[in-house]
Amino acid sequence: MSGSVPMLAVGQIRRRPAAFAGLAAALFLAVAAVTLFGALVAAQLTAPAAVSRAPVAGPGLVVIAGAFGEIAVLVALFVVVNALGFTLRQQHRELALLRTVAATPRQVRRLVRAEVTATVVLAAVPGAAVGSLGARAFLAALQRRGMAAPGLRIPGTPVPMLIALAVALLVGLAASAVAARRVTRPTPAAALTDSSAGPGRTGVLRLLAGAAVLAGGVLLLRLAATRPAGELDKAGQAALLSSLVLLIATALLGPAAARLLAAVLAAPVRALLPRAGWLADANLRGYAARLSSAVVPVALLVGLSATMLIMTSTAEHAARSTGVTTGVTKASDVWLRQAELGLLVCFAAVSTVNTLVALTADRRREFALLRLVGATRRQVLCMLSVEALLTTAVGVLLGGAVAGAATGAFSRAVSGSVLPVVPGPACAWVVVGAAVLTVPGIVGTGLWAVGGRAVEEVGGERG
Template sequence: MNAMNAMNGPVPALSLGQIRRRPAAFAGLATALFLAMAAVTLFGSLVAAQLTAPEGVARAPVAGPGVLVIAAAFGEIAVLVALFVVVNALGFTLRQQHRDLALLRTVAATPRQVRRVVRAQVLGTVLLTAVPGCAAGALAARAFLAALQRRGMAAPGLHVPGTPVPMLIALGVALLVGLAATAVAVRRITRPAPAVALTEGTDGPRRIGVLRLSAGVAVLTGGALLLRLAATRPAGELDKAGQASLLGSLVLSVAVALLGPLAARAPAAVLGLPLRALFPRTGWLADANLRGHAARLSSAVVPVALLVGLSGTMLIMTSTAERVARATGAATSVTKASDIWLRQAELGLLVCFAAVSTVNTLVALTADRRREFALLRLVGATRRHLLRMLSVEALLTTAVGVLLGAAVAAAASGAFSWAVRGSVVPVVPGAGCAWVVLGAAALTVPGIVGTGLWASGGSAVESVGGARR
């Protein structure tokens, strides 16, 4: 029996085995897919409610732009963020099983067979989360439509239809994004020779690939063009400037994800110096751990940067718009009371997605370091030493993520401020931004420290030998 025939049968078993070995990573991917399908179903159901409504209901006057515009403008950013979270979670999940998949190639598995194993994992995870994700989206659509109707922003007779089309679209989008992201991510395992792929390990190559670097530069350029578009909008088009700025902050966050190992290296090096001075032993070890594993540092800080970048952009833009409205007396959809609620709901949804991404990534990332922690214990480190090291790592990770997110928020809100008040210096709500930073720390520090203490438990000898998973 040749290698192809040998591998055809065990593909489902191999896929299931990887899921059982790394439940934390796949739980994070499942959560991200759940949120993505819920978001697509939610806004798709709102569009369906408007399109299937009787003509009298559809044309009824409402306060605000109407359900279709709200679903398009609101849903555009929310769905893109949700899909970004999915791609980030999927890429992280594949990196965690890089060595196992590379080992398959050393025992005669072809690149096609490895791709089949990964596709089976993605397909199974998508199907597992499809029903609860779509059901949650449908329920959320009804609740959101009712909230709009209470505020006069939707016609009273409007209702979410029972059509399965939004759910089918959500399932199709999740499959398309998951399989496309898989095809790109798995190239790092299947393209090089098996021995080369095996030596790279879960931390990836020491240098960022040319393709990823080119994509990062292209996305960064696209984000800059979006912010230029926002900055050059006329002062009377505040709403369009705000939408372009928020979309620009998302595109810049994607660029940070692509250029993560490069983007995080400089602030990590700068911030690591005082930590080494304050904590000579644990600070040195924590700094060396983060700086020596560029892919791991990038995976940890990207969701924090996304959380801070999007939240900060939204808060600063709203404060700037309110200051301009008070000065000019002109009300826009950023300053009207009903639409302030809409912006707050959008901010809450974006924060939810980013927070889930942060927790998922950090928990799975730290849980996969059991062997590393066991080795430290075997050479004399106590759990107290590990606690100190993890605490310093968590603080450094938070600081780097906050700095990258703040840079994104500063660029996006600066472009918006230039469009509406002729100055790149926006109105910064100090209390709101402080809460964003505290929220990022509240997610990051317990996620790393708590999971690390759990992962360092049990027998160190068994963990090093691979008996304890």
């Protein structure tokens, strides 16, 4: 098998294009983000002394790139890890079958590394190109607002692109090493049985990691809430970072939290739609890992968007009340946060669509079995519609809880009250946006997935 690892890797990518397309899109965004902010730093560091020391409005290009890129790059890498974990779960049965035909754990890990490396290489060139173009556009926008020296130019050095490639490759290989343990650690027979039975309970290590990350998020909340009045900018950064850390904890602890929320929300749905509601509830609770994979991107979209919108509204309300303008409420900083919000929403939206489309497309055999036991295409689509609504609701609730905690801590630093000022219409549009991305993605893919002949789908291999 050693000599055929590259061929097997290419074959797996061709076999599951939907799953690997999602991973490639996530890596594309990660490379683009690292390249963008690395190019901005390079522009400042390579500029002549007369240009780099020119007075500008705001903290300067390096500080802006660092603060702006800190959250954006972390979000991009978080999306990569989430997409990679899902992609490897989609291959669990194939990798377990390789174990049964004498492939060693080391060979399986080499195959996974080859797949990740190939996907990184495919995404690196377009990602770096878009990142470089984005850096030029962003620098021009900063210069128009007087926040960057007019003489600064993005250099032609490939260093930011190479750093972006190295970061994406390191993150991908590290995440793949952790994810591959689920196939390589048990015996071949046990791994194959596990792939047939579906994901089991959340592992102890994952629960411990989730608890540790959650504790880190709580410490960041405390840091944001206790910042003095003169350091509201730092309180805002700590609050935004805490929301991302709490979302990572949500991803780690997601199966348990998602199953609980789905059970609560499904009760009225089962009463209104007994058949479709019951089946959708059974699917969501029975496949908690799958539900968690679908919910996490929605929670990421809602959590980060709502956090930034509520923080800005709270800071502006406090400024109007006290008459004191801080960095949080300056027009230039508000524009920066709006640009950052747009980038984060782009990351989260791509992650949401990719994950939901790939998850639904992978259920063709399940839909075919339902049709063989008497369900019509209309009933299957009705069930999917209910699942999509419940998935959206669970994601919105988890993201809203994270946003509430983060903005409550920021509000405590700004006004002394843990109740922030919530811009109702803007947050409503966030919820609508999450629903627009989620429901059509699931139902539209489901419409394609139930289009084939049921007997052929059940008789053929899955995926």
